[in-house]
Every structure is written in C-alpha cells, then in structure tokens.
Amino acid sequence: MIKHLTFCAVLFFLSTILSVAQNGSVTGTVRTSDDEPAEFVTVAIKGTSKGAVTNKNGTFQIKGITPGNHIVIASFVGLENSEQAVEVKPGEKAVRDFVLKENAAQLQEVIVSSKKSNRENVIVAKIPLKNLENPQVYNTVSSEILKQQGITNYDDAMRNVPGITRTWESTGRAGDGASYFALRGFDAQPTLYNGLPGITSGNLDPANVEEIQVIKGPSGTLFGGSYYSYGGIINTVTKKPYHSFGGEVAYNVGSFGLNRITADINTPLSKKDKIALRVNTAYHTENSFQDAGFKKSFFIAPSLSYEVSDRLSFHFMTEILQEERAVAPVFFHSNRVDPLPFKTIKELNLNNNLSFTSNDLTIKNPRFNLQGQMVYKLSDQWSSQTVFSRGNVKSNGFYTYIWDDVSGDNYFSQYFHKEQQTTNTTDIQQNFNGDFKIGNMRNRLLVGFDYFNRNVIDNGSGWASARNVTPQGDVNYVDPYSGDTLAPVYLTEASINNLLAGTEPAKSNITNSSYSAYASNILNLTPSLMAMVSLRADYFDSKGEKDSSDDDFNQFALSPKFGLVYQPIREKVSLFANYMNAFINVAPQQVADADGSNTRVKSFKPEHADQWEYGVKTTLLSDKLNATVSVYDIKVTDRVMPDPNNPRNVIQGGKVGSKGFELDLNANPVPGLNLIAGYSHNETKVLAGDREDFYSEPGRSPGGQGPQNLANFWATYKFTHGRLKNFGIGTGGNYASEYKVIDNSKTGNFYLPSYTLINASLFYNADHFRFTLNVNNLTNKEYYIGYWSVNPQKPRNVTASFAYKF
Numbered sequence: 001m002i003k004h005l006t007f008c009a010v011l012f013f014l015s016t017i018l019s020v021a022q023n024g025s026v027t028g029t030v031r032t033s034d035d036e037p038a039e040f041v042t043v044a045i046k047g048t049s050k051g052a053v054t055n056k057n058g059t060f061q062i063k064g065i066t067p068g069n070h071i072v073i074a075s076f077v078g079l080e081n082s083e084q085a086v087e088v089k090p091g092e093k094a095v096r097d098f099v100l101k102e103n104a105a106q107l108q109e110v111i112v113s114s115k116k117s118n119r120e121n122v123i124v125a126k127i128p129l130k131n132l133e134n135p136q137v138y139n140t141v142s143s144e145i146l147k148q149q150g151i152t153n154y155d156d157a158m159r160n161v162p163g164i165t166r167t168w169e170s171t172g173r174a175g176d177g178a179s180y181f182a183l184r185g186f187d188a189q190p191t192l193y194n195g196l197p198g199i200t201s202g203n204l205d206p207a208n209v210e211e212i213q214v215i216k217g218p219s220g221t222l223f224g225g226s227y228y229s230y231g232g233i234i235n236t237v238t239k240k241p242y243h244s245f246g247g248e249v250a251y252n253v254g255s256f257g258l259n260r261i262t263a264d265i266n267t268p269l270s271k272k273d274k275i276a277l278r279v280n281t282a283y284h285t286e287n288s289f290q291d292a293g294f295k296k297s298f299f300i301a302p303s304l305s306y307e308v309s310d311r312l313s314f315h316f317m318t319e320i321l322q323e324e325r326a327v328a329p330v331f332f333h334s335n336r337v338d339p340l341p342f343k344t345i346k347e348l349n350l351n352n353n354l355s356f357t358s359n360d361l362t363i364k365n366p367r368f369n370l371q372g373q374m375v376y377k378l379s380d381q382w383s384s385q386t387v388f389s390r391g392n393v394k395s396n397g398f399y400t401y402i403w404d405d406v407s408g409d410n411y412f413s414q415y416f417h418k419e420q421q422t423t424n425t426t427d428i429q430q431n432f433n434g435d436f437k438i439g440n441m442r443n444r445l446l447v448g449f450d451y452f453n454r455n456v457i458d459n460g461s462g463w464a465s466a467r468n469v470t471p472q473g474d475v476n477y478v479d480p481y482s483g484d485t486l487a488p489v490y491l492t493e494a495s496i497n498n499l500l501a502g503t504e505p506a507k508s509n510i511t512n513s514s515y516s517a518y519a520s521n522i523l524n525l526t527p528s529l530m531a532m533v534s535l536r537a538d539y540f541d542s543k544g545e546k547d548s549s550d551d552d553f554n555q556f557a558l559s560p561k562f563g564l565v566y567q568p569i570r571e572k573v574s575l576f577a578n579y580m581n582a583f584i585n586v587a588p589q590q591v592a593d594a595d596g597s598n599t600r601v602k603s604f605k606p607e608h609a610d611q612w613e614y615g616v617k618t619t620l621l622s623d624k625l626n627a628t629v630s631v632y633d634i635k636v637t638d639r640v641m642p643d644p645n646n647p648r649n650v651i652q653g654g655k656v657g658s659k660g661f662e663l664d665l666n667a668n669p670v671p672g673l674n675l676i677a678g679y680s681h682n683e684t685k686v687l688a689g690d691r692e693d694f695y696s697e698p699g700r701s702p703g704g705q706g707p708q709n710l711a712n713f714w715a716t717y718k719f720t721h722g723r724l725k726n727f728g729i730g731t732g733g734n735y736a737s738e739y740k741v742i743d744n745s746k747t748g749n750f751y752l753p754s755y756t757l758i759n760a761s762l763f764y765n766a767d768h769f770r771f772t773l774n775v776n777n778l779t780n781k782e783y784y785i786g787y788w789s790v791n792p793q794k795p796r797n798v799t800a801s802f803a804y805k806f
Contacts, residue, residue: 382434403415448517756781773801
C-alpha cells in the first residue's frame with residue numbers, strides 16, 4: 001500500500017514538473033514617453049490570475065503561463081490600460097515592451113495622486129521601506145492633491161491628513177513664527193525639508209512641494225531633538241529634476257485679492273551625462289478677509305541633479321523666499337489667572353471683520369535654504385549618502401498680540417514688539433545603508449552620524465502696550481491698572497516705533513550644537529515577520545550667550561525605537577506595533593530658596609516622550625483600497641514645572657498623557673474615482689503637575705491640543721471617456737468637534753464651537769491644459785481655531801486656476 005502511494009506521489013510530482021516545464025513566460029519593460037523606466041505598473045495576462053509589477057528599472061516577468069494566444073495588459077490606477085497580443089510557446093519566453101503616453105513627471109504625479117500606499121519611502125525610516133513594512137504611521141499629501149483642491153497656502157494641505165489641525169497661523173515672530181498645528185495633542189510645525197532641518201519663521205510656499213509627509217509619533221530617534229516632535233513631524237519633500245524637457249505655468253486668481261503665478265520648468269542639460277535642472281518659482285499677492293492685512297511674496301527654487309555614473313549621483317536644491325505681511329494679532333482672551341467673564345464665542349461677541357492691525361505694520365520673513373546630497377553605491381549591498389543643509393531665516397518687523405490684563409472690564413491690552421532676529425542653521429549627515437542576509441534572514445541596516453548647529457542673533461526691541469480694545473472694536477488709551485489716561489498711539493509705523501523707542505532692546509547671540517550617532521535595523525525573521533530596532537545617542541552642547549560663559553550647558557540623551565510587523569497576507573495586510581521616543585533639551589534656570597536666599601543655577605535632564613502604538617495597514621484590490629487604523633498612547637515625562645512648595649524654584653517631574661486612535665482611508669474603486677477619508681479621536685491631559693499653575697494643572701488639558709474629534713473627506717471623479725473626457729468634479733470637507741481651548745479650575749473653561757466645512761471643485765485636466773474652480777467653506781460657516789486664543793477663519797472663498805503643461 002505504501003509503495004503504491006509513493007509511486008502515485010512520484011507520478012504526481014513528475015507530472016507537475018512536466019506541466020510547469022511545458023508552460024511559457026512573458027517578460028519585457030514598461031517605459032514612459034520620454035524613455036524613462038516606469039515603476040509600479042501592473043502587467044497581467046487577461047483572464048488569468050498571472051501578473052507582475054514593474055521594478056525600478058521598469059522590467060517585469062510573468063512565469064507559468066499556459067501555452068497559447070493571450071492578451072497582456074499594462075495598467076496603472078488613473079491611467080488608460082495598454083494591451084498587446086502575445087503567443088506563448090511551451091518552455092519559451094515571449095517579450096512584450098510597453099510605452100506609456102505619460103512622461104516620467106506625469107507618471108510620478110499619478111503615483112503620488114493615487115497614493116500608492118505600499119511604495120518604498122526613503123525618508124520616514126531613513127531606509128528604503130514600503131509602508132506595509134514600516135511599523136510607524138505616516139500620511140502623505142501629494143502635489144496633485146494640492147492642484148485638485150486649488151491650494152495656494154501650505155497650511156491648507158493639512159486638511160487631507162487625519163489627526164492634525166492648525167491652532168494658529170504664522171505670526172512671523174522670531175524663533176517659532178511658523179504656523180502651529182496640534183498633532184496627537186502636541187505642538188507641531190513644518191520643520192523638516194527632505195528629512196533635514198528646514199526651520200522657518202514665516203510661511204512655506206507650496207510651489208516646490210512634491211509631497212508633504214506627516215510622520216506620526218515621537219520621532220527623535222531618527223530626526224533628533226532640535227525641535228518638538230512628541231506628536232510627530234511635518235516633512236516637506238521637494239520636487240526633483242528629471243531627464244526630459246517639461247513643466248507648467250499656472251495662474252491663480254481668487255477671493256480677497258488673490259493673485260498668484262507659478263512656473264515649474266525642467267530641462268536636461270546633458271542627456272549623455274544625465275544632468276538636469278528644474279526651477280520652481282511663484283509670485284503671490286493676497287489681502288485679508290478682515291479690514292486690514294495682506295501678504296506679498298516671491299519664491300524661487302532651482303534644483304540640479306547629476307548622475308555621474310550608475311554608482312554616483314549628486315543633487316542640489318536651493319529655496320529663496322522674500323515675504324512681507326501685515327498679520328492680525330493673536331487674540332488671547334484670558335490673563336490665565338482670573339475667572340473668565342465669558343465661556344463661549346457668543347458671550348465674547350468678537351467682531352470677525354476686525355484685524356486689530358493696519359497695513360502699515362508689516363513683518364518680513366526672508367528665508368534661504370540650501371541642500372546638497374551625494375549618493376554613492378559602495379556595492380550591490382551597501383550605499384553611502386552624504387547630505388548637507390544650510391538655512392537662514394529672519395524676522396524683521398512688528399509682532400503684536402492682544403492680552404486681557406484686567407479681567408472683567410471688556411477691554412484687552414494690545415502689546416507690540418519690533419522683531420529683528422536672524423537664525424542660521426547647519427546640518428551635516430552621513431548615512432550608510434546596507435541590504436544583506438545573515439543566514440536566511442534579511443537585514444536592512446542604517447548607520448548614521450548627524451551634526452546640527454544653530455546660531456540665533458536677536459536685536460529686537462522691548463515690549464510695550466499701545467492701547468486697549470474691546471472684541472467689538474472700541475479703543476481707549478487708559479492704563480488698565482492705574483486708570484490714568486495715556487497719550488494715544490496709532491497703528492502707524494512711525495507711532496509704534498516712537499512707542500518702542502523707550503524700551504530696552506535685546507542684545508543676544510546664542511549658539512548651540514548637537515552631535516549624534518544612530519543605527520536602525522529591519523530584520524526579516526521570516527518573509528512575513530519583521531522587527532525594527534533603532535537607537536540614537538545625542539550630545540547637546542549649548543554655548544549660550546557669546547559674551548558670557550555662565551549660561552553654557554550640555555546634555556546627553558538616548559532615544560530608542562522598536563517595532564514589529566507581521567503580514568498575514570503578504571503585500572496586502574500588515575499588523576504592526578511600535579515603541580517610539582523623542583526628547584527635548586531643557587535649558588538651566590535660576591532658582592532660589594523660598595525666602596530668596598541661596599540663588600543658584602539649576603540644571604535638568606532632557607524631557608522625554610514615549611509612545612506605544614499598534615494597528616493594521618492594508619492595501620487591497622490591486623492597491624485600489626488602502627487603509628491604516630492605529631491606536632496610540634503617548635506619555636511625556638520630566639517636564640519642568642513650578643515647585644508647589646517654593647514659588648522661587650522649579651522642579652522636574654511634570655507629566656502629560658495623550659491617547660487616541662486614527663483611521664486613514666484611500667480608495668480608487670473605479671477608474672477616475674479617488675477617495676480620501678480620515679477620522680481621529682484624541683484625549684490629552686496633564687498627569688502630574690502643580691495645581692496652582694495654569695499650564696500644568698493635573699487632570700486638565702495643557703492647551704493647544706486641538707479638538708478631540710477630527711474628520712476629513714475628499715472625493716474626485718474624472719471622466720475618462722465620452723464628451724466629458726478629462727472633466728471632473730470634487731467635493732469634501734472637514735469636521736472638528738467642540739474644542740476646550742482653556743481648561744482650568746481658576747479661570748474656568750472656554751469653548752470654541754464645533755464646525756463642519758464643505759468644499760467643492762470643478763476641473764478640466766488634459767495633456768496640456770488644466771482648469772480648476774474651487775469653492776472653500778461653501779456654506780460660509782463662521783468658525784475659529786485657537787491655542788489659549790480665539791482666531792477667526794476665512795468665510796466662503798473662491799479660487800480659479802489656469803495651467804498650461806508642456
């Protein structure tokens with residue numbers, strides 16, 4: 001009996017081998033119209049389950065095809081299919097090559113637009129890693145989405161990302177004048193450019209944006225502690241040159257005096273040597289929806305790539321921005337000590353049409369950013385990346401805010417300051433990436449070194465109160481404490497300069513540096529089970545003021561990161577879990593005993609944030625349905641806070657917790673239809689602090705955490721056939737729940753109301769022309785954002801865009 005079974009098994013095995021041997025295969029390449037390899041294109045045998053996806057060289061191979069006549073289909077989401085007939089002969093290899101109608105740049109737009117969620121990303125983990133292989137959550141917004149939605153303001157791109165919301169616009173003030181966002185309950189600003197420091201004190205121009213990446217969770221292990229990253233980091237990926245001539249010129253016109261012209265021009269300089277130049281530029285003017293305020297900017301960003309050989313390549317990018325604005329002050333409606341006489345917007349009765357400024361009080365935020373990169377392939381398994389970044393940011397002009405000095409009289413003091421600060425940054429990184437096997441286990445190893453230096457020179461004025469205002473616009477010139485009548489101060493440059501002339505100016509020159517080493521490894525324990533282990537060692541050295549050594553200090557921090565990924569269905573479903581860490585260096589402070597004696601300087605450890613997160617990522621139905629669901633818990637420890645037992649002392653021991661969940665969905669269910677949707681819930685609380693301190697009262701929200709519930713949705717449909725071919729429509733919007741912008745037992749709570757915004761779009765997008773008409777806040781909803789503040793937002797507004805592509 002056993003002999004018979006063995007004989008049958010051998011016959012079955014041999015027949016299987018013979019059957020496979022009699023099958024054939026199809027191989028070939030897919031290239032773009034400008035003869036560049038096309039990656040991520042699906043090539044399949046029609047009517048069968050046989051197929052393959054092109055690699056970075058545009059090649060594919062489909063094995064095990066039954067002999068006979070077949071149809072080979074090359075397809076990509078958002079593009080027309082291309083078909084070819086093929087005869088497959090037993091044991092032979094048939095060759096079929098495809099050429100897409102699109103050039104390399106157009107294909108890249110489609111790739112990003114369709115959000116190929118499982119494509120490799122080289123920045124988020126600093127290792128080429130697919131989304132399903134990465135235990136960290138990140139979301140992206142492509143340049144194509146910006147065009148679809150008529151976005152001319154960088155901040156508006158965030159409405160496509162779950163779990164993030166703006167808490168106030170860019171103020172232009174020194175040091176941190178960029179827009180503030182709440183991300184998983186903590187502060188976030190757009191501080192990375194291509195994974196390198198790109199600090200700004202003003203706005204970012206979207207003209208050179210290829211993709212915006214919102215990298216979720218504490219990210220100090222790979223990106224350092226030079227800026228807050230407890231909830232995550234915003235990274236801007238810039239446009240890169242390609243090896244054919246092309247580009248587009250566009251004009252945007254819209255509400256509140258919007259006029260914007262942009263150009264994106266790419267040209268090869270030497271086809272043989274693979275040298276290419278790309279220049280993006282924009283000129284932008286816009287007024288405010290309020291009674292005063294404007295923005296005027298000029299932006300240019302040339303970039304150059306040089307592929308010396310198959311092993312060596314260089315890339316250089318420069319951004320130059322000249323920007324001048326008149327900025328409405330942040331309306332802080334509480335002194336954070338006394339009980340609030342109003343708990344809601346309705347009770348405050350703020351006149352949204354008032355800016356509380358004038359177009360004579362401007363601030364300039366010129367910015368220069370240079371990046372250089374050299375990539376050298378050391379071997380088939382190892383590569384070297386050397387990167388250099390140099391930045392210069394300035395704040396020159398007037399910054400003003402409104403503050404409630406004396407609660408209950410309905411008057412708020414307006415303070416002014418003359419900004420004059422320059423920040424210079426230098427960053428140098430050396431990364432080595434390896435992809436090799438030890439036994440049967442694949443290792444993807446990163447070893448890196450990072451040097452970061454920042455110099456801040458501040459010669460700004462002192463602070464002075466100019467006047468008192470009511471939310472309804474009344475003005476007086478009375479000292480809120482003494483009741484004395486003061487000389488009028490008007491909203492003119494001369495009048496404010498005269499007011500500030502009597503204040504003591506700053507004279508500061510501070511330099512600090514970070515020296516870091518980090519390593520990260522992705523280990524494939526099995527083809528479906530991967531583990532990530534990462535560690536950063538960071539030495540921070542602050543030289544303090546240039547003319548004094550008394551404020552010098554240094555700190556050392558270790559930042560670990562761990563992750564697990566299991567794919568029960570490979571390349572389709574990924575279960576993940578991570579532990580992540582971030583840190584912030586804390587400067588020493590002067591303290592004393594309770595009676596004022598024993599004055600001394602007290603040093604601290606770095607603050608730390610720790611996150612635990614788990615969830616699932618999917619890419620299903622041939623990458624037409626992509627989703628991420630995650631649950632996270634973040635705890636920040638070692639925060640410096642007032643000593644409850646000594647008002648002249650500060651201690652380290654404050655804790656803040658943030659937990660929540662997020663859902664991100666991207667779908668292309670039928671050709672031409674694209675869906676983006678997201679939902680998030682977050683709860684942020686002070687876990688340990690001082691009950692007498694406004695900023696760290698236990699059990700209360702710390703401020704700036706944003707609404708607890710956020711939702712986003714955007715859908716577009718482009719007609720692919722018939723008379724309406726290339727026409728399309730889009731609709732979507734955002735929801736934010738009620739927001740407790742002040743949460744304190746002494747002052748009481750203040751709530752910003754929930755809101756739902758609806759946006760709509762009509763567009764025509766063909767090979768050479770694009771026209772879009774976008775209406776934002778279609779229902780003219782009155783809504784607000786804030787960070788212990790009340791910031792009115794734009795009413796209904798319209799943008800029309802015309803573009804010529806070549």
